[in-house]
Amino acid sequence: MPLILPGNVGSATAATGFNVANSCRFNRADSTDMTLSMSSGGSQTKFTKSFWVKRCKIGEQHYIYDNSGTTQIFFHFRDSDKIGFGIFNSGAYSTELISTQLFRDLSAWYHIVIAVDYTNGTQALRARIYVNGTEITAFDTETRPNNTSTTFDTFNSDKTHYIGSNASSNHYLHGYLAEVVHIDNAQLAPTSFGEFDSDSGIWKPIDVSGLTFGTKGYYLDFEASGNLGNDANGGTDWTENNFAATDQSTDTCTNNFAIMNPLDNFYAAHSFAEGNTKVSTSTSTTSFSTATIGLSTGKWYFEGTVRTIMGEEGIGVSPVISTADDDYPGKATDSVSYKGNNGNVRKSNSNAAYGNAYVNNNVIGVALNLDDNEIKFYLNGTVQNSDTAVALTAAASTPNGVYFPMVGDGSTDSVGVWEVNFGAGSFTALSSAVADGNGFGAFEYAPPSGFLAICTKNLAESG
DSSP: OOOOOOOOGGGGGGGOOOOOEEEEEEOOGGGEEEEEEEEEOOSSSSEEEEEEEEESSSSSEEEEEEEEEEEEEEEEOTTTTTTEEEEEETTTEEEEESSSSOOOOOSSSEEEEEEEETOSSSSSGSSSEEEEEEEOEEEEEEEOOTTTOOOTTTTTTSEEESSSSOOOOOOOOOOOEEEEEEEEEEOOOOOEEEEEEETTOOOEOOOOOTOOTTTTTEEEEEOOOOOOOOOSSSSOOOOEEEEEEGGEEEEEEETTTTBTTTTTTTTTEEEEEEETEEEEEEOOEEEEEBSOOOOOOOOEEEEOOOOOEEEEEEEEESSOOOOOOOOTTTOOOEEEEEEEOOOOOOEEEEOOOOOOOTTTTTTEEEEEETTTEEEEEEEHHHHHGOOOOEEEOOOOGGTTTBBEEEEEEEESSOOOOEEESSSSSOSSOOOOOOOOOOOOOOBBSSOTOOOOOOOOOHHHHHO
């Protein structure tokens, strides 16, 4: 199950002088995408596309790029979880590349570069795909032009271009995008957009603002929440469809935040949306879901807002993922859940009086202290149980050596809805947006002193 554990915190821990401030959250359920009408002036033989993407679901087609017309250039994650890139020229593919490799890690940011030059004298170099700085060379399907006279009019005629969906509007992206770049009339190497960290060897982004973008080039950095389609290169802005300002996120390829993990073994019981920060429970089974980051040491804070409370909603931590039917919050050994219906804490499947019950739109703060092996819960900013903590087994003594943040429901009365914020903000507006002591995160209530948002920059220091 893809997740981040201490010692495996990803590219955000690499020393870097360049930090990506924002990403854009694409939500399939809301049909979010961006569109731009282009006309003549672009190259018909050369281009480079670069972007960072964090997937939120496997087993579905998710388009990153597409365009209208008889010549289409598209890139997508296929329902097989392989990546597919194609240039379709009036009824036939001049280029079709479908990877052998699978891309199923929902905890990671991938950097993908597509580099095309139809005039290149070597056929194998006319269309190339790189992931995290390394070229993909194994393909289930591998087609490129067999001569240098082939062209495409995609950037040189009247077409509508799409980011986050396809032209038929039936395969929307469910995930995050950052640093979206199109270079017109040049085939660039991935080193124009990233580099391997000299200490860790991890691929990381570099500043792309100084590149030559060409006539039809663009750069989406998503740093303007009120204009997420802004072209930071100064070109025509993209039209945003069905986005809100809260779809701007600080979850990026240089600071990767936890999200809920639909690859938790019994995930079919829950549904996930809004970049996997929204969890809807099931009426068919009691169950819980865990986050993509497991924690072994340090002090951590996250918030859960119960938007629809229908039964025994619970929030807390678990040392294991859900593995069976009837795996309700707090049932597993050493797991702890603060229950909404009565304010009790369920620990290792045993209930005890703890705090107040909670209702719709209440915010539950969770302060996980793995230095002192205890946990406290806050209701709308007020610590519960007279500030007396619930004791935890040391993380090192649990099955996986970590605790996972957890939400779920202990009943099947109806669908309950959780909104979970690990610090990257929320898909609904916050009234305060308070950061942790390191300056990371945006929470409704201030984290207790010394407690941190769950992100890889903090994990590198305290995890």
